[in-house]
Amino acid sequence: MRIIGTGRAHPSKIVTNAMLEQFLDTNDEWIKTRTGIAERRVISSEKLEDLATEAALKAIADAGLTPKDIDYIICSNVVSEYITPGLSCIVQGAIGARCACVDINVACSGFVYALDMADDRIKSGKAQNILVVAAEEPSRMVDWSDRSLCVLFGDGAGAVVVSHGEGMICSRLTTESKTDCLYYVRNLEPTPYITKEEYGAPMYMNGKEVFKTAVLSSSRDIKRLLDKAGLHPADIKYYVLHQANMRIIEAIANWLKLDMSYFPHNVDYCGNTSSASIPLLLDELAKGGKLQKGDKILMSAFGAGFTTGACIIEWTK
Numbered sequence: 381m382r383i384i385g386t387g388r389a390h391p392s393k394i395v396t397n398a399m400l401e402q403f404l405d406t407n408d409e410w411i412k413t414r415t416g417i418a419e420r421r422v423i424s425s426e427k428l429e430d431l432a433t434e435a436a437l438k439a440i441a442d443a444g445l446t447p448k449d450i451d452y453i454i455c456s457n458v459v460s461e462y463i464t465p466g467l468s469c470i471v472q473g474a475i476g477a478r479c480a481c482v483d484i485n486v487a488c489s490g491f492v493y494a495l496d497m498a499d500d501r502i503k504s505g506k507a508q509n510i511l512v513v514a515a516e517e518p519s520r521m522v523d524w525s526d527r528s529l530c531v532l533f534g535d536g537a538g539a540v541v542v543s544h545g546e547g548m549i550c551s552r553l554t555t556e557s558k559t560d561c562l563y564y565v566r567n568l569e570p571t572p573y574i575t576k577e578e579y580g581a582p583m584y585m586n587g588k589e590v591f592k593t594a595v596l597s598s599s600r601d602i603k604r605l606l607d608k609a610g611l612h613p614a615d616i617k618y619y620v621l622h623q624a625n626m627r628i629i630e631a632i633a634n635w636l637k638l639d640m641s642y643f644p645h646n647v648d649y650c651g652n653t654s655s656a657s658i659p660l661l662l663d664e665l666a667k668g669g670k671l672q673k674g675d676k677i678l679m680s681a682f683g684a685g686f687t688t689g690a691c692i693i694e695w696t697k
């Protein structure tokens with residue numbers, strides 16, 4: 381597969397660190413030093429499906445296609461107001477496409493998993509033009525009185541259209557069931573028969589554990605992919621990494637002995653937007669004229685599960 385169009389949509393509300401200081405025992409200095417985040421975009425009046433639809437339509441237009449040309453939709457999403465139907469079905473209706481749709485929930489690694497699935501489907505000849513949308517609202521999973529978590533996240537939607545071509549160089553997906561360091565449990569409806577204990581609570585994260593696992597797993601995935609592709613670290617134009625924390629990105633840059641010009645970022649003004657962070661950044665690079673035909677881009681993500689997804693693509697647009 382190759383990427384032929386990109387798009388993105390941000391919520392209108394910008395929440396600065398100073399705004400958080402008004403109701404939390406936190407400060408700009410702590411947030412910037414520990415995470416690199418200065419502000420984040422957070423859903424207020426919008427619906428997540430509207431952001432997903434906007435990003436999708438932009439990606440389809442950028443690809444020079446119409447929604448009728450899309451023959452498969454994969455939507456990466458952790459939470460939205462709907463449990464069912466999936467966000468992909470809602471987006472399909474909103475853009476006026478007619479095709480099979482599927483939602484996946486691989487936490488922050490979802491976009492890379494979706495690209496890998498799209499690659500397989502195109503290789504098998506089952507689809508021609510696939511829309512991949514990653515739409516996330518992690519701001520709705522956290523307790524906004526918990527300073528250790530709510531300062532970290534932002535919402536948004538990024539999309540790409542992929543079609544037949546030679547853009548995917550290699551990919552690597554891993555999952556290791558480790559459910560105690562990052563989770564969000566919701567209460568389901570009661571029934572007359574439930575006898576077990578159940579509970580729902582805002583997101584829980586063991587930040588230090590996730591930080592360590594993220595740096596180690598992302599570095600491992602990057603090394604394996606570079607080796608597999610026979611590339612040196614400096615052969616990659618951009619490392620488009622999951623945007624969870626600037627310190628994680630810097631640790632990976634140090635480990636690769638590369639300067640930060642290889643590591644574009646949006647965590648500073650978007651926060652951690654879960655699986656949307658990579659396609660948001662990709663669209664920004666593409667629309668900002670930063671990508672040339674033939675550039676190699678390495679994407680690497682990690683998330684709850686614990687899951688990781690990484691791939692090297694060649695920019696062919």
Ligand code: UT7
Pocket residue numbers: 405406407410411414415488527528529531586587588590591594624625628652654682683684
């Ligand atoms: O996409 C999902 C993946 N998630 C991640 O990748 C997150 C990975 N982890 C991290 O990014 C970091 O662990 C955090 C940014 C979440 C936390 O940074 P840390 O350096 O691990 O800080 P900490 O949790 O050890 O907290 C240090 C101190 C604590 O105070 P004491 O116990 O030392 O007195 C916290 O209570 O900082 C305090 N603290 C805060 N202070 C001001 C925690 N949150 C805040 C805050 N403002 N917002």
